[in-house]
Amino acid sequence: MVEPAVALFGGAYEEASRVLEELLRESGARYALLLDRKGFVLAHKEALWAPRPPALDSLATLIAGNAAATQALAKMLGEPRFNELLHQGSAFGLYVEEVGELALLVVIFDNTAPVGRVKLYGKRAAQALEPITKDAVVNPGQVGIDSEYRDGASALLDELFGN
Amino acid sequence: MSTINFAAREINFKIVYYGPGMSGKTTNLKWVFQQVPENRKGEMVSLATEDERTLFFDFLPVDLGEVKGFKTRFHLYTVPGQVFYNASRKLILRGVDGIVFVADSAPNRLRANAESMRNLRENLAEYGIKLEDIPIVLQANKRDVPEALPVEMIQAVIDPEKRLPIFEAVATTGVGVFETLKAVSREVLSRVASAG
Numbered sequence: 473m474v475e476p477a478v479a480l481f482g483g484a485y486e487e488a489s490r491v492l493e494e495l496l497r498e499s500g501a502r503y504a505l506l507l508d509r510k511g512f513v514l515a516h517k518e519a520l521w522a523p524r525p526p527a528l529d530s531l532a533t534l535i536a537g538n539a540a541a542t543q544a545l546a547k548m549l550g551e552p553r554f555n556e557l558l559h560q561g562s563a564f565g566l567y568v569e570e571v572g573e574l575a576l577l578v579v580i581f582d583n584t585a586p587v588g589r590v591k592l593y594g595k596r597a598a599q600a601l602e603p604i605t606k607d608a609v610v611n612p613g614q615v616g617i618d619s620e621y622r623d624g625a626s627a628l629l630d631e632l633f634g635n
Numbered sequence: 636m637s638t639i640n641f642a643a644r645e646i647n648f649k650i651v652y653y654g655p656g657m658s659g660k661t662t663n664l665k666w667v668f669q670q671v672p673e674n675r676k677g678e679m680v681s682l683a684t685e686d687e688r689t690l691f692f693d694f695l696p697v698d699l700g701e702v703k704g705f706k707t708r709f710h711l712y713t714v715p716g717q718v719f720y721n722a723s724r725k726l727i728l729r730g731v732d733g734i735v736f737v738a739d740s741a742p743n744r745l746r747a748n749a750e751s752m753r754n755l756r757e758n759l760a761e762y763g764i765k766l767e768d769i770p771i772v773l774q775a776n777k778r779d780v781p782e783a784l785p786v787e788m789i790q791a792v793i794d795p796e797k798r799l800p801i802f803e804a805v806a807t808t809g810v811g812v813f814e815t816l817k818a819v820s821r822e823v824l825s826r827v828a829s830a831g
Contacts, residue, residue, distance in 0.1 A: 508730075509729065509730070510729060510730035511710070512647045512710070527677055527678045529677045529678070529694075529696045530694070533680060533694045533710070534680065537682075537691060537692060537723075537726065537727075540729060541723065541726060542724040544722055544726060618739075619828050619830055620703065621703050621705070622824045622825055622828035623829070624702035624703060624823055625702045625707050625820075625824050626824060628699045628700040628702065629699065629817050629820055629821065631700070632671065632675065632697075632699060632700070633813035633816065634813060
């Protein structure tokens with residue numbers, strides 16, 4: 473299939489988490505997420521001082537949808553894509569930087585974090601994350617998704633949706 | 636393709652509900668959302684106009700449970716069905732693992748069903764995917780409308796070779812909604828398992 477599967481685990485996941493952690497510390501932002509372009513969360517970190525974040529699945533889906541829409545806009549203007557997106561409200565801001573072809577870095581910050589800092593450290597983090605996500609592309613067959621998995625999941629389908 | 640998050644030990648699949656405008660894609664998702672217990676679902680996100688027509692997409696994450704140590708989740712999406720929203724419709728198809736095509740049984744929507752299937756084929760082709768490459772399940776919805784067309788007639792225009800499974804449904808009352816979702820989920824799972 474065209475869209476490769478990204479699987480972040482083990483050392484690569486640790487490394488990605490470390491990059492996100494450092495990004496939060498340096499920028500003063502609240503939350504940092506690494507998403508794939510389909511809107512699935514690959515890794516995320518929250519600053520300890522920040523309140524609980526909104527539903528991450530919804531966030532990730534909307535951001536991926538938004539990034540896809542702006543990419544389509546960019547193409548109409550003769551650009552392959554926009555590398556960064558910045559949304560700024562009165563109290564909160566959202567910064568999205570692309571991480572290679574497959575992933576997006578998302579930083580959510582409030583007005584205690586200067587935008588310039590978020591952008592500077594966001595770009596650095598995106599550069600650090602790019603090789604990590606590139607190496608994380610796998611074939612699901614390598615990771616134990618087999619007929620046993622299929623039968624187990626199938627039984628759960630019956631349990632959830634009835635026979 | 637599916638996304639695997641080992642740290643959270645999660646496997647994610649993307650299922651998209653496709654079909655012509657007003658055929659009942661959002662209604663399918665709303666029924667699933669109503670019926671699935673609280674601890675098995677996330678928030679439903681709807682980007683709709685004021686008259687509740689889908690503008691960009693609807694989104695609903697559903698937790699299947701744990702299999703072989705992996706949390707398995709299905710992310711359900713709908714597309715906007717109206718013809719002029721093709722640019723955003725195409726975006727939703729990115730990385731899709733399985734498709735439910737919701738056809739409308741009303742006699743005056745037969746042509747719209749055919750056009751939407753053709754549009755699906757064209758949009759998938761832009762991602763380099765052929766209809767045969769991806770699990771697709773058909774749903775003949777609105778079986779309760781007066782003078783609903785025979786299922787065979789609907790099938791004849793959207794799947795003349797009768798390759799795809801078809802389910803009858805009345806999404807407003809939940810008839811056929813889970814059967815359709817189960818069928819597409821099973822096909823997605825067996826596709827992934829055999830790819831290994």
